[in-house]
Amino acid sequence: TFNGTWKVDRNDNYEKFMEQMGINVVKRKMAEHDNLKITIEQNGDKFHIKESSTFRTKDIDFTLGVPFDYSLADGTEVSGTWEMEGDMLKGKFTRKDNNKVLTTTRTLVGGELVQSYNYEGVDAKRIFKKQ
Numbered sequence: 001t002f003n004g005t006w007k008v009d010r011n012d013n014y015e016k017f018m019e020q021m022g023i024n025v026v027k028r029k030m031a032e033h034d035n036l037k038i039t040i041e042q043n044g045d046k047f048h049i050k051e052s053s054t055f056r057t058k059d060i061d062f063t064l065g066v067p068f069d070y071s072l073a074d075g076t077e078v079s080g081t082w083e084m085e086g087d088m089l090k091g092k093f094t095r096k097d098n099n100k101v102l103t104t105t106r107t108l109v110g111g112e113l114v115q116s117y118n119y120e121g122v123d124a125k126r127i128f129k130k131q
């Protein structure tokens, strides 16, 4: 289960990923140390996520397979869907400003929550530990 509160522990290639996203160096440096914490509550195919970081706190509700809007911490707006594939959450989101696609997955690996990101050929991961 993805339920619980997860705190980011480490990043893999996240800086390069953000650069590909067009985020400037100052924001990238801040975002690498954003202390991101997400609380996930899943009920069937409905999810409630509480996101908190040095940038903001935010509540997100979505249903698997149903498109929704989300704005990234830098204000970039995306729209897309999470789906469950086996034990993996797979997200596909389209940026509203340029129509390019960002894909992301969430999976549990050895008690950690691993979120992967791909944008325009650049892959990154953020790895979270349960609180």
Ligand code: MYR
Binding pocket: 017, 018, 021, 023, 049, 051, 060, 070, 072, 073, 078, 091, 093, 102, 104, 117
């Ligand atoms: C959620 O499930 O937490 C809300 C929806 C997430 C949608 C897309 C996630 C992509 C986040 C990328 C952040 C990278 C900023 C450069």
